[in-house]
Amino acid sequence: MAQNRVPIRRALISVSDKTNLDMLANGLSRLGVEILSTGGTAKMLEQSGILVTEISQYTEFPEMMDGRIKTLHPRVHGALLGRNGVDDEVMAQHGIEGIDLLVVNLYPFEATIKQQGVTLEQAIENIDIGGPAMIRAASKNHDRVTVLVNPEDYEEMLDELSTYGGISHANRHILAAKAFAHTARYDGLIANYLSAINDTEEQEDFPRYFTKQFNHRSELRYGENPHQKAAFYTEQNPASGTMGHAWQIQGKALSYNNIADADAALSCVKEFNDLPACVIVKHANPCGVATESNLTLAYLKAFATDPTSAFGGVLAFNQKLTAQVAETILEKQFAEVIVAPAYEDEALKVFATKKNLRVICCGDLPEHTKPWKMYKRVSGGLLVQDADIEMIDVAQAEVVSKRTPTTQELTDMAFAWKVAKWVKSNAIVYVKDAQTIGVGAGQMSRVVSARIASIKADDAGLKVPGSAMASDAFFPFRDGIDAAAQAGITAVIQPGGSIRDEEVIQAADEHDMAMIFTGMRHFNH
Numbered sequence: 001m002a003q004n005r006v007p008i009r010r011a012l013i014s015v016s017d018k019t020n021l022d023m024l025a026n027g028l029s030r031l032g033v034e035i036l037s038t039g040g041t042a043k044m045l046e047q048s049g050i051l052v053t054e055i056s057q058y059t060e061f062p063e064m065m066d067g068r069i070k071t072l073h074p075r076v077h078g079a080l081l082g083r084n085g086v087d088d089e090v091m092a093q094h095g096i097e098g099i100d101l102l103v104v105n106l107y108p109f110e111a112t113i114k115q116q117g118v119t120l121e122q123a124i125e126n127i128d129i130g131g132p133a134m135i136r137a138a139s140k141n142h143d144r145v146t147v148l149v150n151p152e153d154y155e156e157m158l159d160e161l162s163t164y165g166g167i168s169h170a171n172r173h174i175l176a177a178k179a180f181a182h183t184a185r186y187d188g189l190i191a192n193y194l195s196a197i198n199d200t201e202e203q204e205d206f207p208r209y210f211t212k213q214f215n216h217r218s219e220l221r222y223g224e225n226p227h228q229k230a231a232f233y234t235e236q237n238p239a240s241g242t243m244g245h246a247w248q249i250q251g252k253a254l255s256y257n258n259i260a261d262a263d264a265a266l267s268c269v270k271e272f273n274d275l276p277a278c279v280i281v282k283h284a285n286p287c288g289v290a291t292e293s294n295l296t297l298a299y300l301k302a303f304a305t306d307p308t309s310a311f312g313g314v315l316a317f318n319q320k321l322t323a324q325v326a327e328t329i330l331e332k333q334f335a336e337v338i339v340a341p342a343y344e345d346e347a348l349k350v351f352a353t354k355k356n357l358r359v360i361c362c363g364d365l366p367e368h369t370k371p372w373k374m375y376k377r378v379s380g381g382l383l384v385q386d387a388d389i390e391m392i393d394v395a396q397a398e399v400v401s402k403r404t405p406t407t408q409e410l411t412d413m414a415f416a417w418k419v420a421k422w423v424k425s426n427a428i429v430y431v432k433d434a435q436t437i438g439v440g441a442g443q444m445s446r447v448v449s450a451r452i453a454s455i456k457a458d459d460a461g462l463k464v465p466g467s468a469m470a471s472d473a474f475f476p477f478r479d480g481i482d483a484a485a486q487a488g489i490t491a492v493i494q495p496g497g498s499i500r501d502e503e504v505i506q507a508a509d510e511h512d513m514a515m516i517f518t519g520m521r522h523f524n525h
């Protein structure tokens, strides 16, 4: 197929972010490309000794209104929009010389609105008008014009230009789509910002119009089930320690369920930043969680909670993974996915013996997570909420039982509470000595979750007596407490807030249990 390469004779460069600018302009000059440029960009290029024509010289119209008008001129837009073989005559008639390459990036609106105490006026002055207008014009006319909106793309374009003398149609098309995505994201940010601010400049939590852009990261073999097609999209700059940031080191391609489960495992393991921790997830639920003095022991304890469910599980760790952990995992079980912030080279050599095992590196886990939003598609709409990043200090929680918890019980309750947050509701988690003893997940009644936690502990040969129990939401009846007491639970952590709290506290007192109320619920659906 013909490449339909278009040579570049004239370029317009107008950039706020001047990264790689010298390299680009030097490259273009060497290839004999004439450069037009706006005020600040032209000044910088002149200082570097590059020959440029100021845009105001070309338009014969001054830049004005503090930069609100620079390139908004028919000689610029005609030069970008004029079609080869269609508009040649009219261009000549009006002294319009075609621009073949447009290099633009926009006023830093996103960075401006992220600043503390920014005013509406400052935000508005950082809305770029001329830049998006040119990007849209050039992208529409990518049949002739090449458009660059990202300094990371300069080098590849220069390579193609110097090697082949022009840019292929395929690449102009890719760059045009990228440029429209760039302006779409930019306008989305502006619309979100303006529609979340009222006339007294108070920021509302949720904009009237909501636009968010995600970028295609990979095709997935299929979705939750083989008859569902699926792909993975990520944010612009995903934070370290997230699935959006993570990269795969080895193994079979990641599936939709792998990514969802690895995310669940990562979320849970991040709760334990003080000690080496391991979380094993199966079908989005932790089936074993433990902390210990090193990752190998943490893994062994997590595995011991429910070895049956751990088969084919997704394992997350909160520290650099050693060869010893890798060997122990391979001895003990078949795993689908391992995710950790980093790996020792020796650990990777061990995993390399299992070619299919998916090994993912997520980068450092940040200590404090900034607030962010969660989205869930429902038919005909989108649910948006704050991510559940809150975690109470259990030591400050209210003791509601007659008996106060022992130090050991408090520690176990704190651990169980962190795990319960990441178990699907209704969640019941039994914990002793920094190890999950039984997990009851995703049941329609709380008492059944409690029974399941006991059954799981029994199946694994773990002793419940003396364990603490966490419940993600209040107990609506005393039956859950009675069932737990029967199993040997001595301490209970739960949000409280039921109309039958008194009856529930009385049940705890009758069984001589310690009970604390967190005042915070952690439903996870």
Ligand SMILES: NC(=O)c1ncn([C@@H]2O[C@H](COP(=O)(O)O)[C@@H](O)[C@H]2O)c1NC=O
Residues within 6 Å of the ligand: 014, 015, 016, 017, 037, 038, 039, 040, 041, 042, 067, 068, 069, 070, 071, 072, 104, 105, 106, 107, 127, 128, 129, 130, 131, 132
């Ligand atoms: N108003 C205009 O005609 C106009 N044309 C280009 N710009 C922007 O001006 C910036 C570059 O300005 P300078 O070269 O003066 O540093 C770029 O981000 C570009 O998108 C404009 N500024 C804002 O709209």
